[in-house]
Amino acid sequence: MTDFPIDxxxxxxxxxxxxxxxxVHTHEVLMIGFMNRDAVLRTAREGRVCFWSRxxxxxxxxxxxxxxxxxxxxxxxxxxxxxxxxxxxxxxxTCHTGHASCYFREAxxxxxxxxxxxxxxxxxxxxxxx
Amino acid sequence: MTDFPIDxxxxxxxxxxxxxxxxVHTHEVLMIGFMNRDAVLRTAREGRVCFWSRxxxxxxxxxxxxxxxxxxxxxxxxxxxxxxxxxxxxxxxTCHTGHASCYFREAxxxxxxxxxxxxxxxxxxxxxxx
Numbered sequence: 001m002t003d004f005p006i007d008x009x010x011x012x013x014x015x016x017x018x019x020x021x022x023x024v025h026t027h028e029v030l031m032i033g034f035m036n037r038d039a040v041l042r043t044a045r046e047g048r049v050c051f052w053s054r055x056x057x058x059x060x061x062x063x064x065x066x067x068x069x070x071x072x073x074x075x076x077x078x079x080x081x082x083x084x085x086x087x088x089x090x091x092x093x094t095c096h097t098g099h100a101s102c103y104f105r106e107a108x109x110x111x112x113x114x115x116x117x118x119x120x121x122x123x124x125x126x127x128x129x130x
Numbered sequence: 131m132t133d134f135p136i137d138x139x140x141x142x143x144x145x146x147x148x149x150x151x152x153x154v155h156t157h158e159v160l161m162i163g164f165m166n167r168d169a170v171l172r173t174a175r176e177g178r179v180c181f182w183s184r185x186x187x188x189x190x191x192x193x194x195x196x197x198x199x200x201x202x203x204x205x206x207x208x209x210x211x212x213x214x215x216x217x218x219x220x221x222x223x224t225c226h227t228g229h230a231s232c233y234f235r236e237a238x239x240x241x242x243x244x245x246x247x248x249x250x251x252x253x254x255x256x257x258x259x260x
Contacts, residue, residue: 004237005244012184018162020150027157032148032213044237054142077245078232079225083162085233095209102208103215107134107174114135115207 004044004075006037010082014054019084021049021062021094023101024073030094031102033062035084040075047072049088066128068092093122096129134174134205136167140212144184149214151179151192151224153231154203160224161232163192165214170205177202179218196258198222223252226259 011017016034023030033051035043039059042050049070053060063069070088077084095102098121108116141147146164153160163181165173169189172180179200183190193199200218207214225232228251238246 003239003244008244018148020159020162022159029150029152029159029215031208032150032162075237076233076248077235077237078161079227079229079234080232083232085159097209099209102210102213103206104209105207107205107207109133114133114138118206 004041006041008081009037009040009077009084010080011037012082016052016054017083019043019049019051019086021070021086021088024087024089026100028101029103030070030088030090030100031062033060040084043072043086044075049086062094063091066092066096068094068128070094093128096125097121098123098125098128134171136171138211139167139170139207139214140210141167142212146182146184147213149173149179149181149216151200151216151218154217154219156230158231159233160200160218160220160230161192163190170214173202173216174205179216192224193221196222196226198224198258200224223258226255227251228253228255228258 015036019035020032021030036052039050039052049062051060068091074087104119105115106118145166149165150162151160166182169180169182179192181190204217234249235245236248
């Protein structure tokens, strides 16, 4: 995937597009992040999902600390050319909590604090970051 | 869903969170939009996905023009409390092009313009917007 059509993308005023990552096998939505132009190109060319961290103002290769990389399998663009859907193969849990997906809580008026956990921890966080 | 735990959400400097909408049945990622506090509450309470349009600076109930609403089935939050995954039942095509999903083009170095269409038009746009 060396000829990624980067010039077609419309980045926002901060030079970013939102990118949602979906598990290519289970179709689970794993996370959302933001990418600048170079993060998109790295995601396409290096084969691992790379975001631009807005809080740290630096590249953030997902999994660089835990080893739980998201391997790029396909990159789709929306009709407006201003957001991406990345299909990826996760090496392990995407969430730093050890859940497969960062979206492991669902709003539920019957839950004590308003959220119900809907998915288990796959790998304990201490094994991810030990 | 009247007791949505809105105060748990962490909105960005513009008062927004990105929200990805996934088809509750097919698990297809349909679109990404941004929501402010009131758009999240409307999505939860009124049962239809409502965004905040950054370009028009107004509420945008998805489907308000075409009738192709996204009916809210569940709202999930990520580990950082700063993005949402909305599971929805689409009344019809989500994309204004008539595709089920806005992500109907995939980067492909072998495609003429760099993008390959991977999904068909479900309803011709002229039937959506007459």
